[in-house]
Structure formats: structure tokens, C-alpha cells
Amino acid sequence: MFMLILEGAVLVMAIGLIVKFYLDKTESQYRIDGKELGIASAVLLLIVIPTTAWVGTKLAISSQVTFQENWGGFETKVVRETLNCYEDGPMKHYWVRSEQVTYYEDEPVYDSKGKRTGTRRVRKTKTVYHNVPYTNHEYTYKVISNIGETTIADRNLPENPDSDRFNWLVAVPNFPGEVGIPPFWAEARDRIARGDSGPVTMRKDYDNYILASHRSILHRFSDSIDKYKQDGLMPKFNHQVHTYYLEDRVYMVGANPAGNWQDAINRFNGALGTELQGDLHLVIVDANRVTDADNYFLALMAYWLSPSDFGHDALSKNGIVVVLGTKDNQTVSWARAGTGMPEGNEAMVVEVQNQLKGAKLDPQSILGRPKASSLSGALEISHPEPKGALQLVLWGPNKFQRVRMGKPGESGNIGYSYLLREVEPTGMQHFWVLFATCAFGCVAWGICIYAGVPASRNLRSRL
Numbered sequence: 001m002f003m004l005i006l007e008g009a010v011l012v013m014a015i016g017l018i019v020k021f022y023l024d025k026t027e028s029q030y031r032i033d034g035k036e037l038g039i040a041s042a043v044l045l046l047i048v049i050p051t052t053a054w055v056g057t058k059l060a061i062s063s064q065v066t067f068q069e070n071w072g073g074f075e076t077k078v079v080r081e082t083l084n085c086y087e088d089g090p091m092k093h094y095w096v097r098s099e100q101v102t103y104y105e106d107e108p109v110y111d112s113k114g115k116r117t118g119t120r121r122v123r124k125t126k127t128v129y130h131n132v133p134y135t136n137h138e139y140t141y142k143v144i145s146n147i148g149e150t151t152i153a154d155r156n157l158p159e160n161p162d163s164d165r166f167n168w169l170v171a172v173p174n175f176p177g178e179v180g181i182p183p184f185w186a187e188a189r190d191r192i193a194r195g196d197s198g199p200v201t202m203r204k205d206y207d208n209y210i211l212a213s214h215r216s217i218l219h220r221f222s223d224s225i226d227k228y229k230q231d232g233l234m235p236k237f238n239h240q241v242h243t244y245y246l247e248d249r250v251y252m253v254g255a256n257p258a259g260n261w262q263d264a265i266n267r268f269n270g271a272l273g274t275e276l277q278g279d280l281h282l283v284i285v286d287a288n289r290v291t292d293a294d295n296y297f298l299a300l301m302a303y304w305l306s307p308s309d310f311g312h313d314a315l316s317k318n319g320i321v322v323v324l325g326t327k328d329n330q331t332v333s334w335a336r337a338g339t340g341m342p343e344g345n346e347a348m349v350v351e352v353q354n355q356l357k358g359a360k361l362d363p364q365s366i367l368g369r370p371k372a373s374s375l376s377g378a379l380e381i382s383h384p385e386p387k388g389a390l391q392l393v394l395w396g397p398n399k400f401q402r403v404r405m406g407k408p409g410e411s412g413n414i415g416y417s418y419l420l421r422e423v424e425p426t427g428m429q430h431f432w433v434l435f436a437t438c439a440f441g442c443v444a445w446g447i448c449i450y451a452g453v454p455a456s457r458n459l460r461s462r463l
Contacts, residue, residue: 004053004425004433011434012044012441019445036448048440056433060425065212068239069316070247071204072273073147074197074372076379078189081140083155085133085166092138092155093175094131101128134172135164141185143244145200146274146379150244152185153178184244195373199270200245208317209405209419210342211307220342222299233290235283237304239313249279254286257329257361264363271370271381272320272394277402280320280390284361287325287333297323297336305340315340318402322352322390324361332359332366344403351393359389366390 016037023031032040085091103126106119138155158164159180161172191198210219228234235251242248249269250261265282272278283300290296300323304315315321319340325333337352339345359365368388372381383391394400405416425433 004057004430004437005050008049008053008434008437008441009045011438012049012444013041015438015441016040016044016445016448019449023449030449032445032448040444040448044441044444048444049437052437052440053433056429056436057425060429060433061212061423063429064423064426065207065209066205067208067211067312067314067316068203069206069318070239070269070273070279071147071202071277072269072271072279073145073200073202074270074274074374074379074381075143075145075188075192075200076197076374077144077192078185079142079144079149081142083138083140085136085138087133088131089133091131091133093134093157093172093178095134095170097130097132098127099130100125132170133166134170135161136166137164141182143185143188143200145202145245147200148202150200150202152188152244153182156180156182192374195375197372197374197379199266199372201241201247201266201269201273202245203239203241206316206318207405209416209423210317211305211314212423213419220298220302220305222295222302224295224299225303228296228299231289233285233296234300234303237281237310237313237315239310249281251281251283253283254289255284255326255329257284257326259363261363261367264367264369267370268367268388268390270372271383272400274372274379274381276394276400277318278320278394278400279316279318280322280394281315282366283321283323285323285325287327290325293323293325293334293336297321297338301338317341317405320345320394320400322356324356324366326361330361332356332361339400339403341403345398345400347398348393348400351396351398352390355393356389364388 016032020032020037083091102123104121104123107122108116109118109120111117135157137158139153139158140151140155141153143150143152157172157175157179161179165172188198213219225234233253235253238248238251240247246262246266248262249265252261261282261284265280269278269280272280281304285296287293301315301321303309304319304321307314317340321338321340323336325335327333335353335356337349339349356366364386366388368383368386368391370381370383370391372379374380383395405419
């Protein structure tokens with residue numbers, strides 16, 4: 001930040017001196033005198049430039065340390081909001097009605113010499129347009145979860161729009177997909193009503209000092225990434241939410257075990273996110289093609305934790321990665337695990353590696369089926385038997401614990417806050433901070449130029 005202050009000071013003072021030299025040279029009435037130059041310089045150097053550099057640096061660093069992670073949860077209730085429609089209101093579906101409006105306006109009257117002699121009242125007309133709703137009501141459908149709300153449909157028409165016409169002479173056109181109850185919302189309503197809420201995933205901001213650090217030795221590296229990519233064995237990290245609030249977090253790499261794995265892991269992560277604040281990504285790979293499990297796992301983690309490849313959507317600090325190797329798509333040949341943090345959960349990682357080898361490879365056996373219900377008004381999560389192998393480990397004696405990056409000694413913090421000192425504004429951010437500094441400097445010099453007008457100086461001298 002010191003360099004930003006120094007560079008900003010040099011640029012702003014150079015601009016001021018150049019402007020003063022030019023105005024003095026041309027003997028302009030707007031020239032800046034020594035008193036104005038001194039006051040403006042003091043304000044700029046002591047307040048404006050340091051403040052701009054400090055605020056700009058803070059904003060630049062904040063944008064670099066802000067990453068995104070997944071939060072898992074479950075549906076708790078559905079909501080249908082009713083909008084009463086009216087002319088020129090906030091409805092979504094409308095037609096435009098025009099009308100001619102008469103009004104009167106005073107116009108000036110001039111004589112033959114162009115001198116204004118008075119005014120006259122003139123009658124005029126104009127066209128006015130109005131938005132007229134097709135129906136009396138529109139409905140917004142939302143699903144509420146324990147981690148937020150999701151709009152499924154915004155201002156849908158009633159199920160039978162023509163029976164709810166705003167103007168009975170105007171029929172309602174066809175609006176595909178925007179009429180009646182959305183099927184997804186109805187399915188969520190039915191799930192909640194029978195006490196089996198569906199899983200929800202949402203993307204949230206969080207701070208990651210390790211991934212933002214420019215020089216940290218905590219960054220992971222592997223020289224095998226390109227080789228695995230060429231062999232088609234290195235899946236891209238997925239961070240896209242689809243179908244409103246679902247995400248695919250099972251990656252099949254040359255393997256194809258039976259079962260609905262994506263549904264199972266969404267449900268698993270709903271419970272994991274709610275109870276332990278974790279986010280599981282499961283990779284199932286053909287062990288006939290991947291013969292070095294450790295090398296493959298290290299390469300995958302280095303790839304998924306690379307901001308250069310995935311930007312601010314790289315594997316988050318609450319992320320858990322489990323890789324299962326299989327030779328026959330029916331049993332686990334080997335297992336490896338890790339988290340998005342370089343420290344913490346070591347016992348859990350070892351237990352995954354030891355306990356999952358030889359496990360039956362299907363969604364129920366690996367992930368189980370956590371169940372959520374909100375019939376009582378509060379979300380209740382249960383883990384019915386038989387539990388999956390990963391359920392037993394991640395909720396077991398060495399259960400997953402979210403590691404925090406704050407100051408050492410604070411609850412749950414390992415202490416990576418020192419890494420903030422390694423985060424500096426990028427070249428483009430540096431430029432924009434200097435640009436803002438120069439802009440404020442130009443405003444200050446503009447005030448001095450205005451103050452330099454003789455009339456202004458005379459006024460100041462009389463005060």
C-alpha cells in the first residue's frame with residue numbers, strides 16, 4: 001500500500017504542478033496561487049491519497065480472497081405468493097393500451113420585434129400508453145430450505161387464466177411454462193408433506209487465504225496432471241448448480257457402477273452440510289487404468305485446488321474429496337480421501353482409506369440415505385439403517401470438522417490469517433486504484449481553479 005500512496009502522490013502532485021505552470025504561463029484568470037496550492041496539497045497528501053489507497057487496497061484484497069463454496073440443506077416448506085394485478089402494476093403478463101389525452105399548456109407570445117408580450121393557453125393532445133394485465137392475479141412459487149429460499153416460478157398466470165381475466169373482452173394468450181403450478185414446486189410440496197424433504201445445494205461466499213495467497217508454500221502441485229488429462233482420467237471440478245438447487249458431485253472416470261449416484265450424493269450432502277458443514281465430492285475411477293492411487297489422488301487435488309483452472313470456484317475449504325478405485329464396478333479396490341484444507345481431519349482421511357477398501361460399490365452401501373423432515377416445524381435429520389460406509393466414517397468417532405482460517409487460538413482456527421499479508425492488488429487493480437486517486441486529485445485541482453477566479457477571490461477577501 002505504501003507504493004500506491006507514493007505513486008498516487010507523485011502523479012497527483014505532478015498533475016497539479018503541470019496545471020499551475022500552464023495557467024501561470026498563459027496568465028489565466030483561473031491560475032492557482034501559492035495558498036491554494038498549499039491547502040490542496042496538504043489535503044491530498046494527508047487525507048485523500050492515503051484514504052483512497054487504503055480503501056482501494058482493501059477492496060482489491062477482499063475480491064481476491066472471496067471464493068465460493070457449497071452449502072447443503074433440505075427443503076422445509078413451499079410458499080405461493082399472490083400478486084393482485086392492476087393497470088400499470090408490477091405484473092409480468094400484460095398488453096399495452098393506448099389513448100389520446102387532451103391537455104392545455106401556456107405558450108409565450110411575441111410581437112413582430114421578437115419581444116415577449118405575454119402567454120396564451122393552447123390545447124394539445126398526446127398518446128399515453130398503459131400496461132394492462134391479462135389476469136387479476138399472478139402467483140410466485142418458492143421453496144424454502146434451511147439454507148435459503150429459491151424461486152421456482154416468478155409471477156405465473158393462474159391455472160385457468162381465461163377464468164381470471166382482468167378484462168373479459170381480452171383473451172389470455174398462450175404462455176408456455178408460465179401457467180399454473182410448476183411441476184417441480186408441486187413435487188417439493190408433496191415430498192415435504194410426506195416427511196421426506198428433498199436435498200438443496202446453494203453457492204455461498206467465503207474467504208480462502210490459501211488460494212488467494214500469491215506465494216504460499218501451502219499451494220498443492222503435481223507434475224502428473226497433464227498426463228492424466230491426456231489419458232482422459234482427470235475430471236473437471238464441477239461447481240454448477242442445476243434444476244434450481246441440485247449439483248452433480250459424483251464423477252465417473254472410466255467406471256460405471258449401477259445406481260442413481262447423483263441423487264444419493266445430493267441427499268448425503270444435504271445432511272453433511274446441515275450437521276457438519278461439509279461438502280463431499282466422490283470420484284469413482286477404473287482401477288485397471290489408474291495403477292498408482294496416491295499419485296492420482298495428489299494430482300486430482302492439485303488440479304481441483306488450482307485457482308488458475310477454476311478461479312474462485314476451486315475446491316473449497318469445506319470440500320471433502322473421496323476417490324474410489326474399482327476393477328469390476330461392484331467393489332472398492334482402494335480408497336483415498338482429502339479435504340480442501342492442508343491441515344485437519346487427518347484421522348478421518350486415514351479411516352476412509354482403511355474402511356472403504358473392499359466395500360460394496362452402490363449408492364446405498366457407500367452413501368446411505370439420510371432422511372429429512374420438517375413436519376414438526378423444525379428440520380429433523382435422521383440416518384436410517386443400514387448406513388453407508390462414508391456415513392459411518394464422516395459421522396463416526398473421527399467425524400469431519402470444518403477447519404477455519406482465522407487467527408490461531410480461536411475456536412476451530414488453525415491460523416492462516418498471516419497469509420493476508422501475501423495478498424496484494426493485481427496489476428489491473430493497482431491501475432484502477434491509481435486512476436481513482438488521480439480522479440480525486442483532478443477534482444481537488446478543479447476546485448482550486450474555480451477558487452482562482454477573480455470574482456471568487458474578491459468574495460473570499462470580503463468574508
